[in-house]
Amino acid sequence: MPINKTGAKKDGLQQYRVRLNYTDSLGKPRQIERTAYGLAEANALEQQLIAEYKEKRTASARLTVRELFEEYAVYHAHETRKTSHDNAMKILQLRVLPTMADYRLDKLTQPVLAKWKNGLASNRLAVSTKQNAYKVFVAMLNYAVKMEYLQKNPLSALGNFKAPEEIEKPADTLRYYTAEEFCKYIAAARARAVTLIDWGYYVFFCIAFYTGARKGEINALKWTDIDGNILHIRRSIAQKLKGGDVETPPKNKSSYRDLQIPAPLMNILSEHKQRQKEAAKNFSEDYRICGGEQPLRDTSIENHNKAFAKAAGLPHIRIHDFRHTHASLLVNEGINIQEIARRLGHSDVQMTWNTYSHLYPREEERAVEILNRIVPD
Template sequence: MTFSEYLDYWLDNHSKSNTAPRTHENYHYMITQHIKPILGHIKISKLQSSHLQEYYAQKLSGGKLDGNGLSAQSVKHHHRLISKALKDAMRWEFIIRNVAAVITPPKTKKVEMQTWDNEQVKAFLEAAKSSPYFPIYFTAINTGMRRGEVLGVRWQDIDFDNKVIYVRQSLQEVKKVGLTFKEPKSGKSRSITVTPTFTKEMKKVYKQQLENKLLFGQAYHDLDLVFAQKNGKPIQPTEMARNYLMVVESCGLPYIRFHDLRHTHATLLLQQGVHPKVVSERLGHSTIGITMDTYTHV
């Protein structure tokens, strides 16, 4: 069996049923576009550590379609995928050893995190007030939830009396499938306490949604989503991303990604003296160590 044939087998018999659709899609892309063209012809039993080391060096120097090299982080993802696939091959007795286990992947540089300060957050929210996505931006900044988590939150997930929002599902976009819902990244739900200002803002959203339901009648797609299109269907992340960029440019702030609103939330909390354990739980990190490592600059 060639490495290419094995990777096809692994994708069909393991990845498809054991990973999230978006993750499987990413694995499929890495394997078909990068790994198979270079390593696919080698018999899996003849694959050597030196083959992988040469592959990583090649990708770092010119792995992109335009001839430029891939980042060390991207090559690290390739290494993790290859190592995982070979570990499973050992388990299924296709091979007797995992040649990726003895290789050290490329060292990645820690990129300085981009966040806004309190005044910049106020300026952004002020500029975003006329945007139909304002409640989404407001939620991301005030809860530290990931984009998919914000877009996946339902009315049943908000406890107005106790001012708590529960993160139980996440919206994701998958090619050939479209928008789907999955478990949060950590695989388990979490709760986030919110302010009276936040619940007041959500009640405005609820009132507007009731008007939309009356307007659309039977044509309204009621998925219980807090943030939805006027007809109740899920928000298109790409549409929102365009609007987000437009708002940031309109107020002259340094550009940060939508995901950096999550980092901004955590940074502001830590600067105010909130205990890292509390911040870790709000963000849904599996350990406080991840939070401490991510926000060492604070």
Template sequence: MKGSTRKVGSKWQYVVDLGRDSGGKRIQKRKSGFKTKKEAEQALAKMITELNARTHIEPSKTLFKQYLIDWLDSKEHSFSAQTLSLYRSYFTNHIWPVLGNLAISKLTVTHLQRFIVELRNKGLSDTTVKRIYDVVNAALATAEKQQVIPKNVASLVDKPKIKRKEMQIWSKEEVHRFFEVSKESRYYIAFLLALTTGMRQGEILGLPWKNVDLDTGLLSVSQTLSHDGKQIVSGAKTNSSIRTIALPRFVVSELQRHKIQTAKNRLLLGGGYEDCGLVVRSSKGTMGNPSNLRREFIQLIKKAGVPFIRFHDMRHTHASLLLQENINPKVISERLGHSKIQTTLDVYSHVMPNMQKEAAQKFEDAVFGAM
């Protein structure tokens, strides 16, 4: 395979001779715009090498916007409805306005670096910026695998980093104070499950009675309520999130009481009651509303006079209190549904210093105490 370079105006170009087609017409591949002859010769050598090795990928003219649409369509059965909806919002609100009208083959590291800066300038959180970047990275990784592009340029960009915020949790005393004022709340059982099992909000609101075994004191997580509170989603956040959790005896008793009260409400409303089959439900028996739950939570926090935390921080409180009681991190990881124990240790590393001191003291007592 032969090629040559030549000057066209003030720039240089290369031409590669690819032979002739079936009609005898010469086939050539050329590229222009090089500032020097040396640059053109280097690009020519690279092109000939790729063509000989059959590794050359012709630049795609497909717009990144169209590729993202096709990519997400291909993931329809792999992603949950919530994930698909979230990704579409990322596309329309953030990705398409900046990168959508660029050909996927024209995307560069500079484009993506500027894109990340623009996301931050919008005031988005570090977590949101990283999630949007991860979507772009995943789509381009697929494009590289499918040989739509020769290289995923997102893999060459420094990934956005998340500054870990100091975790807000309650002490044992604060947990007790909150429970004292929440006992009469319609959502009391939801708060109780959050603090005693570490379940996520969607897992609690999506928990059916059929998954609760009051005889054995076990419940299983196998579905969630969507963020908008409109549908039950089979499965959980990850495969490891589908799990069985042992309940304290006190919680079993409270669930039994709650079940009896739910049955009484159903009888009182009669035909006006819709039995959704879930543990946490509205006064009319329908699925619990996430917004109402969070609103009630905030009001009870104020009433109890305890530090403000997010609903999700009750999950963190559960794990942190267990670690402080020297419960094996492996057990805690299983209760939370983490795929790896290292995730648990990383997230709750703030508890470790106190555990280190206690371990050192116990070692001293055991080994040197008798001396």
């Protein structure tokens, strides 16, 4: 810490500039600068700055993981969608706090964190579950670094969980229905439709197939979201056991999208709107397309999904797999990956490519055929 004379004096005492140099949590050089008159006062100021800096570091390091979690939860709630926030907090409470809550931040060494990681690895959990736990823990510790509670993130160096090769899920094991299978599925759904709510489930899966929209996005759709033959996706719905339904923005910026409605789906929607008008005394354009006054319940959607598959003699696939069904159909028809990413509302085309590239036909033979035509003189 340098102490340098300046050109100023006061009451006959020389002015000194006292500077404390340090490196912040991002590795950038920083400094604190003060002035004092007289060498004795400058030396005392130097010791004061050092003590204050150490006290700040020490106080921050004495935070426990639980205290960090409580602070991070407030910060995270303002930075992410409610569903993402709730999921992250639930993972931290379930996978991190039970064993790490009372550790002070200055005690989070790599051996300590490796022990946490090994403990989680020994549990009979899906690899994706362990990976998600690592991601949210790393994110919380990154926040601690950002706030200068930690010099660096000790968990990052350990890396995320990896699936053993012998149990790693191959990329080509996506579950989806072919167009022919979907026709059987939706015919079974139509055959079971008696009440207005029955028709709501039928329409739900038609929208899922023809648009590739997410479950929450479909549940949030209102008749006001249809403009001519364009479907505007502008919101989602998260259903909770406590606190009721929460309407949220879509998952990311790219999830705000406008989709042209195919003619078959347009007919299905027109028929269903007429049903709602005839059955509901207080019908309005603000009705949910599938549920009417209230969204369909997630558990009921899945129960109907299983029943429709069974009635059609088809294997059961998840509701999310209808997005794969939509995408795989377009892939097999040669639609480019960028348009598929747009329709699905993916924030990154690479994500779409990583998921569906194996479905595209191999182009090796066609490439060689083209090159074979080029014969030099």
